Each structure stands twice: as C-alpha cells, then as structure tokens.
Amino acid sequence: MVFISSLSFAQEQAKSENSGTPKKFNAGKTIIEHVTDAHEWHIMELGEKPVAFPLPIIIYSSDKGLEMFSSSRFEHGAADYNGYRLVGQKISVVGQDGKVDDAATAKLIDFSITKNVASILLVMSILLYVFISVANSYKKNPGGTPKGMQALVEPLIIFIRDDVAKASIGKKYKKFMPYLLTVFFFILVTNLLGLIPILPGGANVTGNIAVTLTLAVFTFIITTINGNKHYWGHIIAMPGVPKWVLFLLTPIEIIGIFLKPFVLTIRLFANIAAGHIIALSFFSLIFIFGEMNTGLGFGTSIVSVLFTVFMLVLDLLVAFLQAYVFTLLSAIYFGAAVEEHHADHNEDPAGHPAHVDQNQQLLT
Amino acid sequence: MLSTVLLQAAQNIGIGYGIAALGAGMAALGAGVGIGRIGGSAVEAIARQPEVSGDIRANMILTAALVEGAAFFAMVIGLLVIFMK
Numbered sequence: 497m498v499f500i501s502s503l504s505f506a507q508e509q510a511k512s513e514n515s516g517t518p519k520k521f522n523a524g525k526t527i528i529e530h531v532t533d534a535h536e537w538h539i540m541e542l543g544e545k546p547v548a549f550p551l552p553i554i555i556y557s558s559d560k561g562l563e564m565f566s567s568s569r570f571e572h573g574a575a576d577y578n579g580y581r582l583v584g585q586k587i588s589v590v591g592q593d594g595k596v597d598d599a600a601t602a603k604l605i606d607f608s609i610t611k612n613v614a615s616i617l618l619v620m621s622i623l624l625y626v627f628i629s630v631a632n633s634y635k636k637n638p639g640g641t642p643k644g645m646q647a648l649v650e651p652l653i654i655f656i657r658d659d660v661a662k663a664s665i666g667k668k669y670k671k672f673m674p675y676l677l678t679v680f681f682f683i684l685v686t687n688l689l690g691l692i693p694i695l696p697g698g699a700n701v702t703g704n705i706a707v708t709l710t711l712a713v714f715t716f717i718i719t720t721i722n723g724n725k726h727y728w729g730h731i732i733a734m735p736g737v738p739k740w741v742l743f744l745l746t747p748i749e750i751i752g753i754f755l756k757p758f759v760l761t762i763r764l765f766a767n768i769a770a771g772h773i774i775a776l777s778f779f780s781l782i783f784i785f786g787e788m789n790t791g792l793g794f795g796t797s798i799v800s801v802l803f804t805v806f807m808l809v810l811d812l813l814v815a816f817l818q819a820y821v822f823t824l825l826s827a828i829y830f831g832a833a834v835e836e837h838h839a840d841h842n843e844d845p846a847g848h849p850a851h852v853d854q855n856q857q858l859l860t
Numbered sequence: 861m862l863s864t865v866l867l868q869a870a871q872n873i874g875i876g877y878g879i880a881a882l883g884a885g886m887a888a889l890g891a892g893v894g895i896g897r898i899g900g901s902a903v904e905a906i907a908r909q910p911e912v913s914g915d916i917r918a919n920m921i922l923t924a925a926l927v928e929g930a931a932f933f934a935m936v937i938g939l940l941v942i943f944m945k
Contacts, residue, residue, distance in 0.1 A: 659914070659918065663918070759926075759929045759933075762929065762932050762933060762936055763925065763928065763929045763932055766932035766935060766936060767928075767932070770935070817921065817925075820921070821921065821922070821925040824918070824921075824922060825922070825925070828922075
C-alpha cells in the first residue's frame, strides 16, 4: 500500500514538473484539443504561433444583446475582445476586475458557427449538390444507363433500399426511405470528411456525442410515432406470458425503448472518436520520442506513419460500416414498430423465422 | 479487506487511471472473444451454405455491432472515470 501510494506520489510530482515547462509536448492535451469542438479551424503551428481559419462567433447575453464577430479577435485565446475571453474553447465574460465572471458566463447563450457546425454545413452543401445533380440527370435521361455521379450513388441507394429497408421493414419501407437515405449519406460523408487531416475535413463531427444523440433522437421519435398497436402491445403486456412475469418484463421493455437510441448514440460516437484518438496517438508517439532524442523521433516516425496509414485505412471501413449499422438498426426499429401481426410471414408454415424476426430475436 | 484496499487506492488519482484503463481493457477482452466467435461461426455457416452468405453477413455485422456497443459502454464509463476525477 505504502509502495503504491509513494509510486503515485512520484508520478504526481513528475506531472507538476511537466506543467512547469510549457514547451514540453503534452500528448493528452493535444489529442483532446483535436478531437473536441473549437471556435477556429486549426491548420498547423508555425513555431509557437498557431495558424487557424477563423470562424464566426455569435453570442447572446441578456444585457448586451446579440453579438457577432470573428474568432480571430481573440488571437487564439491571447486577447480579450469586448468583455469576452476564450478560456479553453469556451467563451467567458470578463468582469470589471479582469477575472472571469462565472455567473455571467453561465447566462451566456452561444450560437457560434463552431468547427463542427461549419463541417455539418459543408457536408450539407456537398450532399445537396450531389443529390440535386443526380436527380436532374435522372429527369433528363429516365431509364438510361447511370453516368458519372449517378453511377457512384445509385448502387448505394439500391443497397440501402433492398438490403436494409426492404429486408428489415417489409412492405411499408417506402415511408422510411427518405430518412434512412439521409441518415446514411450524412453519416458516411461526415465520417469520410473527418478522416481528411487538413482544412476541409478533420472535424470530429460524428465523434461528438451531441451530434450522434440528435441523430438517435430522430430515430427514436420516428419509431415512437409510427409504433402500432402490435408494437405497444408487445411492450406493455407481452402476449403469451404469465401475469407475474409481466411485472418484471414490462419495466425492462420500457427501459429498452430508451436504451435503443442511447446505444445508437454511444456506438457511433465511440467508434469515430476512438478512430481519431488512435490516429492522433500514433502521431504523438513521434513527438514523445523526438523529445528524448531527435534520431529516435525520426526512427519512430517511419513506424508511426505506417501504423497511422493502416489505422486510417481501417477507419475507411469503419466509416462505411458505422453508417450502415446506424441505418440498419434504425430500419430494424422502424420494422418492429410497423410490423403487423405476422401477416407478412405466414407463407412459411414450418415456422422458420424470416429475416426480420431473426434480427428482432437478436435485439431482445 | 481487498475492497477497502481498492477503495483507498481508487482515491489516489494514479490508481484511478489504472483501474479505468483496466476496465476498458477487460471490456475489450470480452468483446474480442465475442466478435471472434461471431466471425468464426459466420464463416462456418457461409462454408456450409454459400448461397445465403449475404443474409449471414448482414446478421454477422449486426451482431458484431451489438457486442461492440457493450464494449463501448465500458470504454465510455472508463473515460468518464478519468474525466470526472
């Protein structure tokens, strides 16, 4: 016990020594800075000076009203502007005494176009451009061979329609296609943009829990609105189950309704965030070893870059897979909500469960 | 006895980090075994019935994603331990 506590004490001492010399490379801090949202789009560092693309800041406070200015006014957190100061990545109110006024900061409402918001807007415009041009080429040449962008998008749409929507929802799949396609392409394009390390990409949008939660809440709302009598019947009183078991089963089923969107949130968030963190960790290794010895740094960089490329290739797969899994699970939840009383699967008298039923068995 | 020692140790920041990392590692261990079994069984099933490989693959990915979800829960809890400390 004494040994362990003295060991950790030594660690803490080492930590405080580290913080005394600001030039030292801090891997954890660098990674967290790159993974979280920011008020500017960081590009690189020239010596000690960061080079970043400034983004607009829009804040509302009850006494000053709505204010809008560029984040370059803060000079990367070095300067105050108009009574505001950037602490970390949070805009804070500076009081009369030059210190941060916590009470006033809490009242501040921040509508800023942050890195993630800018990235979402970018993805939105890419998707609008691609799909409007594809829709126009279908109008011009109905029934013809797909050309250019069409040939890229059509197989994916067919895949979502046939393998995801039709297979999991059944006859009523048409109603849900717009949402499923939107969510699939949004997640896919944001994931892929996040893998690009420089300016147009690099934002960790789907690795932000607020974004994934919003997507999952959409799925939750659509499932709840479309749930039919059969769906709610199975939740509130599972048919064919003894009464006393229902006391146990019904609470579990009700928790299950809320657990499903929660799991969707966590899965997408953790997968993408972990991908970013691992890639950054491999890069950080170069600087950690480089601080010990320059030659060691160069040596590590070869291995590090190889590993990072490998992880990024793996992340390409993960980017597609997570978009697919999110869409598939959403479709299965919708399928469970709109499923009629096994009317669709009665062709099979031997009782082999159909595809949808198998999926539901997995989920319960 | 052991639990009191662990509790005392957990109050210490360095050990707290260690336990959080251990928890994430154990979750990864379980998920690795689970996903391995899913993959193995799926390949066996495809070898027996290559004509339904599409269906099997879709179910394999789905099940793997569900197992992975459980592992990520543990990982996020480990991260929370670190950030809340």
